[in-house]
Amino acid sequence: MKRLINQRPSRAAQVLLGILPFALLLLAYLWASELRLAANPNDKLLPAFSSIGEAIWSMAFEADKRSGNYLLWVDTLASLQRLGLGVLLSALMGLVIGVANGAVPLFRAGLSPLVMALSLIPPMAILPVLFIVFGLGEVSKVALITIGIAPFLIRDMQQRVLELPEEQLIKAQTLGASSWQLILRVILPQVLPRLLDAVRLSLGSAWLFLIAAEAIAATEGLGYRIFLVRRYLSMDVILPYVLWITLLAFLTDYLLRVLTRRSFPWYYNGGKP
Amino acid sequence: MNVIEARHLWKEYGDNVVLENVSLAVKAGEFITVVGTSGCGKTTFLKLLLGVETATRGDLLLDGKPLPDEPNADRGIVFQRYSVFPHLNVLENVMLGAELAASPFWGRTFGKRRRAIREQAVAMLESVGLGTALLKYPSELSGGMQQRLALAQALIKKPRILLLDEPFGALDPGIRADMHQLILSIWRQTGLTIFMITHDLKEGFYLGTRLWVFDKRRHDPQAPNRFGATITYDIPLGHTDRTTLHTIQQSLGANHD
Numbered sequence: 001m002k003r004l005i006n007q008r009p010s011r012a013a014q015v016l017l018g019i020l021p022f023a024l025l026l027l028a029y030l031w032a033s034e035l036r037l038a039a040n041p042n043d044k045l046l047p048a049f050s051s052i053g054e055a056i057w058s059m060a061f062e063a064d065k066r067s068g069n070y071l072l073w074v075d076t077l078a079s080l081q082r083l084g085l086g087v088l089l090s091a092l093m094g095l096v097i098g099v100a101n102g103a104v105p106l107f108r109a110g111l112s113p114l115v116m117a118l119s120l121i122p123p124m125a126i127l128p129v130l131f132i133v134f135g136l137g138e139v140s141k142v143a144l145i146t147i148g149i150a151p152f153l154i155r156d157m158q159q160r161v162l163e164l165p166e167e168q169l170i171k172a173q174t175l176g177a178s179s180w181q182l183i184l185r186v187i188l189p190q191v192l193p194r195l196l197d198a199v200r201l202s203l204g205s206a207w208l209f210l211i212a213a214e215a216i217a218a219t220e221g222l223g224y225r226i227f228l229v230r231r232y233l234s235m236d237v238i239l240p241y242v243l244w245i246t247l248l249a250f251l252t253d254y255l256l257r258v259l260t261r262r263s264f265p266w267y268y269n270g271g272k273p
Numbered sequence: 274m275n276v277i278e279a280r281h282l283w284k285e286y287g288d289n290v291v292l293e294n295v296s297l298a299v300k301a302g303e304f305i306t307v308v309g310t311s312g313c314g315k316t317t318f319l320k321l322l323l324g325v326e327t328a329t330r331g332d333l334l335l336d337g338k339p340l341p342d343e344p345n346a347d348r349g350i351v352f353q354r355y356s357v358f359p360h361l362n363v364l365e366n367v368m369l370g371a372e373l374a375a376s377p378f379w380g381r382t383f384g385k386r387r388r389a390i391r392e393q394a395v396a397m398l399e400s401v402g403l404g405t406a407l408l409k410y411p412s413e414l415s416g417g418m419q420q421r422l423a424l425a426q427a428l429i430k431k432p433r434i435l436l437l438d439e440p441f442g443a444l445d446p447g448i449r450a451d452m453h454q455l456i457l458s459i460w461r462q463t464g465l466t467i468f469m470i471t472h473d474l475k476e477g478f479y480l481g482t483r484l485w486v487f488d489k490r491r492h493d494p495q496a497p498n499r500f501g502a503t504i505t506y507d508i509p510l511g512h513t514d515r516t517t518l519h520t521i522q523q524s525l526g527a528n529h530d
C-alpha cells in the first residue's frame with residue numbers, strides 16, 4: 001500500500017469525487033426539506049424543489065403584476081450593468097494608474113502612498129458618503145464597486161510592472177525606445193494578461209459590493225430582490241437567485257480565462273523567455 | 274581616437290567600494306573580453322558603459338565626450354537572460370528596434386514601411402541562423418536560439434558598441450562553440466567594438482583581441498568591501514605566453530570562495 005500522499009485518483013475517480021459533495025449536499029437538503037414540510041406544510045425555510053421550480057418560473061417567465069416586468073431578467077440586467085461598469089472602470093484605472101506608477105518613478109513617488117492609503121479605507125464605511133454625494137441612483141453603486149476594487153487593481157498592476165526584469169527595460173532603451181514607446185510596446189502588452197488575472201481575482205469582491213449597495217438602496221437588481229423577498233421569508237426565490245448569481249460569477253470568470261488564453265498565447269507558454 | 278576612455282573611475286555603493294581607480298582606453302574595433310571572480314564588479318562596469326549606473330568619481334568618455342547617462346541605441350546589450358521580449362515572436366523582437374525609430378508615437382509600422390523593416394529583420398535572422406523560427410515565441414526557443422535572437426535584435430540597430438554580459442554562460446559547450454563562431458563572424462563583418470564578460474578564461478583568450486582581468490589589488494580581511502576591483506591584467510591577445518595564462522588562472526582560482 002502506497003502512502004496516502006502518493007495515492008492519486010484516476011480521471012474517473014477524480015470526477016466522481018468532485019461530484020460527491022454536491023450530491024450529498026443536495027440529498028441532505030431534500031431530506032431535511034421533506035422532514036420539515038411533513039411537520040409543517042407551510043414551512044418556508046427549506047422549500048421543496050417543486051415550489052422552487054414554480055418560483056423560478058414566475059420570476060423568469062411571468063410578468064410581475066405590479067410592474068409588468070419579467071423580474072429575474074430585469075434584475076440580472078441591472079446588476080450586470082452595474083458590475084460591468086464598476087469592473088471596467090476599475091480595470092481602466094488599474095491599467096493607467098498602475099502602469100504609470102510602476103513605470104515612472106516620479107508618478108510612483110506622488111501617487112503610490114495615496115493609493116496605499118485609499119486601499120486601506122473599508123469601502124463599506126464610505127457607502128453613506130457615496131449615497132450623499134452621488135444620490136441613491138446608479139452612480140453610487142458603480143462608485144462603490146470601483147472604490148472597492150480599483151486600489152487593489154492599481155497596486156497589483158504597479159507590482160507587475162515592477163516585476164518585469166530590469167534587463168528588458170534596459171534592452172528596450174538600447175533599441176532606442178522613448179519612455180512612452182517603452183510603456184506602449186514593452187510594458188502594456190505584458191501586463192494586460194496579468195490585469196485580466198487580477199480582475200478575475202477581484203470579481204468576488206465586486207459582487208460583494210454590488211449586492212451590498214443594492215440591498216441598501218435600489219429599485220431592481222439581484223441583491224435588491226434577495227433582500228426584498230427576505231421580508232416574506234421567500235427562500236424559494238432567494239435560493240435560486242443565489243445559485244443564479246453563483247452561475248453568473250462562474251461564467252464571467254470562465255469567459256475572462258478563455259479571453260486571456262485566446263488573446264495572449266505567449267502568456268501561457270511559461271511567460272518568461 | 275579612443276571610442277571609450279576611463280580616467281580614475283570609482284564606483285561605490287555606500288561603504289561598498291566596487292570599482293577602484295579604473296583607467297583605460299579602447300580603440301574602435303577592439304574585442305575586449307573581461308574576466309574576474311564573481312561579484313568583483315564586471316557587471317557594474319558594463320552598467321557604467323551602458324549609462325544605467327553613474328560613476329562615483331572619475332570620467333567615462335565616449336568619443337572624448339562624457340558618456341550619456343542613460344542607455345541609447347549607440348550601445349547594444351545582450352544579457353545572460355531576459356534579453357528578449359516574451360510577448361513578441363522572433364520576427365517582432367527583431368523588428369522592434371526599427372519600428373520604434375520609424376514610428377515615434379505608436380512604435381508600430383504598417384504597409385510598405387513594415388514590409389521593408391520585415392525584410393531587413395528576416396535577413397538579420399537568417400544570418401544568425403534563426404530563419405526557420407520567425408514566428409516562434411522566445412519561450413519556445415532553446416537557450417542558444419534565444420541568445421542568437423538577442424544578438425540579432427541588438428545588431429539591427431547597428432550599435433557602435435556591443436556589450437555582452439556572460440551571454441553564453443548558460444549554454445551547453447557544443448552550442449557555445451557555435452555561438453563563438455557567430456560572434457566572431459559578426460565582429461569581423463561589422464567592425465563593432467565589443468566588450469564581453471565571461472567566466473570562462475579560455476573563451477576570453479580565444480575570442481578577444483584584448484583581455485582584462487578585474488581583481489582587487491588590496492585586501493582588508495576585516496572589511497572585504499573597503500577596496501574595489503581594478504584592471505590587474507590588460508593583455509593584448511595573440512602575444513600571450515602560457516605562463517601568463519597560468520598565473521591568471523591561479524589568481525582567479527585563489528579568489529574563489
Ligand SMILES: Nc1ncnc2c1ncn2[C@@H]1O[C@H](COP(=O)(O)OP(=O)(O)O)[C@@H](O)[C@H]1O
Nearest residue numbers: 286289291309310311312313314315316317318
Ligand atoms: N544596485 C546595487 N546596489 C548595491 N550594491 C550593488 C548594486 N549592484 C551591484 N552591487 C554590488 O556590487 C558588487 C559587484 O557586483 P557585480 O558587478 O554584479 O559583480 P560581477 O562581477 O559578478 O558581475 C557586488 O558586491 C554587489 O553586491
Ligand SMILES: [Mg+2]
Nearest residue numbers: 315316317438
Ligand atoms: Mg555579473
